[in-house]
Amino acid sequence: MEYRRLGKSGLQLSALSLGSWLTFGHQISDQTADELMGIAYDAGVNFFDNAEGYAAGKSELVMGKIIKSKKWERESFVLSSKVFFGTENKGPNRMGLSRKHVIEGCNGALQRLQVDYLDLYFCHRPDKNTPIEETVWAMNTLLQQGKILYWGTSEWSASEIMEAISVAKQYHLIGPTMEQPQYNLLERNKMEKEYLLLFKEYGLGTTIWSPLASGLLSGKYTKAGTKDTRLELKGMEWLKDAVLNEEKLKKAEKLQGLADQLNVSLAKLSLAWCLKNPNVSTVILGASKTAQLKENLTTLEVLPLLTEQVMTDIEDIMQTKPHLPEF
Ligand code: NDP
Numbered sequence: 001m002e003y004r005r006l007g008k009s010g011l012q013l014s015a016l017s018l019g020s021w022l023t024f025g026h027q028i029s030d031q032t033a034d035e036l037m038g039i040a041y042d043a044g045v046n047f048f049d050n051a052e053g054y055a056a057g058k059s060e061l062v063m064g065k066i067i068k069s070k071k072w073e074r075e076s077f078v079l080s081s082k083v084f085f086g087t088e089n090k091g092p093n094r095m096g097l098s099r100k101h102v103i104e105g106c107n108g109a110l111q112r113l114q115v116d117y118l119d120l121y122f123c124h125r126p127d128k129n130t131p132i133e134e135t136v137w138a139m140n141t142l143l144q145q146g147k148i149l150y151w152g153t154s155e156w157s158a159s160e161i162m163e164a165i166s167v168a169k170q171y172h173l174i175g176p177t178m179e180q181p182q183y184n185l186l187e188r189n190k191m192e193k194e195y196l197l198l199f200k201e202y203g204l205g206t207t208i209w210s211p212l213a214s215g216l217l218s219g220k221y222t223k224a225g226t227k228d229t230r231l232e233l234k235g236m237e238w239l240k241d242a243v244l245n246e247e248k249l250k251k252a253e254k255l256q257g258l259a260d261q262l263n264v265s266l267a268k269l270s271l272a273w274c275l276k277n278p279n280v281s282t283v284i285l286g287a288s289k290t291a292q293l294k295e296n297l298t299t300l301e302v303l304p305l306l307t308e309q310v311m312t313d314i315e316d317i318m319q320t321k322p323h324l325p326e327f
Contacts, residue, residue: 001044002300006281008203009150009177011119013078015275016297017047019209019284022230024050025058028288034066035290041070043297047078049180049207049284050113051124052105053085060112068114080207081109082154082180084124097127102138106147120207121148122180126156132163133171140173152178152205158194165202178205183280184213185255185270185318186248191279193322205281211274212267212286216243219256219266230288254317262310264302267292271299272306273314 003012018040024033037048048067050060060081067079083105086095093100106121121142123135139151153161153176161176168175179198181190183206191206198204212218220226221244231240252266259266274283287293315321 003046004281005205006120006150006178006207007199007205009205011078011150011177011205013047013207013282014045015280015282016043016045016271016299017049017207017282017284018045018293019049019286020059020063021049021051021054021209021286022233022236023059023286023288024062025055027230027233030062030065032288032290033062034069036287036293037063037066037070039290039293040285040297041072041077045297046076047080047120047207047282047284049080049209050109051080051082051085051122052087052109053082053124057087057108057112060109064113064115074115078119079113079115080120080122081106081113081118082122082124083109084127097123097130097135097138099134099138099141102135103142106142110147117146118148119150120178121151122154122178123152123156124154126153126160132160133167136164136167136173136175137171139176140168140171143174150177152176152180152207154180154209155182158190158198161195161198161204176204178207178281180207180209180284182210183208183274183277184211185217185273185314186213186251186320188320189322191277193324195279199279206279207282207284208274208280209284210286211271211283213248214239214243216248216252217255217266217270218292219252219259222249222253222256228288251318255314258310258313258317262302262305264305265295267296268299268302269305271296272302273311275299275303276306276311 002015142148165175183191259269
């Protein structure tokens with residue numbers, strides 16, 4: 001396993017990490033979740049990603065039980081949660097980024113995960129109804145209480161992150177260390193354009209999500225007989241519509257041709273492509289089956305295949321590179 005700095009911070013994350021969205025506490029059994037964490041940890045994965053909103057808090061409960069039963073040394077892994085969506089929709093103040101919900105959300109996550117502190121704590125989305133000062137101060141309070149070690153954002157715009165950095169500077173508080181954006185061969189704008197200044201000037205770290213665009217970039221949706229996937233889960237109709245898009249499927253099919261020529265699985269080619277970006281601190285993997293995770297965890301082996309020519313061939317197929325202004 002390779003370890004990368006989380007931006008300019010002193011923390012090191014495994015280049016491949018494991019997340020629990022849709023799977024833990026929902027799509028897969030607790031037994032499978034246990035096996036996935038064991039396989040990841042044994043392969044050198046040190047970062048496990050979670051959120052209060054995943055399976056309405058159940059994802060954290062399942063992960064907490066597993067961590068406890070494994071008896072791993074606390075120093076050997078990095079654990080995250082995210083605040084914003086709440087665990088259940090029971091009325092006001094149970095979601096968002098108010099001081100009340102940030103503090104109560106963190107206490108809830110610590111209880112469900114059965115740990116004394118979270119290594120990373122993310123604002124899962126921006127909250128237009130809470131002054132940014134309130135959220136930055138609340139995060140700083142949690143840092144001072146030792147309940148979290150680093151805080152960050154997820155799917156914030158560059159200007160929102162900049163504002164949080166400025167507020168933190170103004171009051172001598174600790175600002176955001178990392179952002180968690182979507183990044184894959186189809187979704188590149190934030191990582192390759194919008195955040196460039198934040199990487200260069202502020203050393204922002206990134207823990208990127210949906211590296212396979214929910215499985216599309218494994219190539220399985222261009223093959224007949226694909227079933228038992230997240231797209232069939234109740235309530236995931238919106239994701240199914242987004243993934244099974246004609247243009248995206250055509251690109252995935254062409255990319256499969258390139259992967260076949262290279263004699264590598266498309267999943268590994270797509271994951272390795274994410275790792276080629278030096279601004280990626282860690283690629284968060286998702287898996288509903290142990291075989292998927294075992295395959296994805298061997299991605300580092302295929303990195304040397306991504307030569308300049310192969311990267312150009314990928315660009316020619318995808319046509320998704322963001323346009324950067326010329327100076
Ligand atoms: P991916 O895009 O990699 O999708 C993972 C899913 O693709 C798996 O659960 C599985 O789904 C399928 N899959 C994975 N590997 C293979 C393979 N080798 N062959 C075939 N199918 C495969 O990542 P996720 O969307 O799961 O995101 C990863 C993590 O990022 C999440 O767990 C979460 O921690 C985080 N995240 C954060 C968000 C945020 O807003 N901050 C939003 C979303 C995710 P199946 O078997 O069901 O087809």
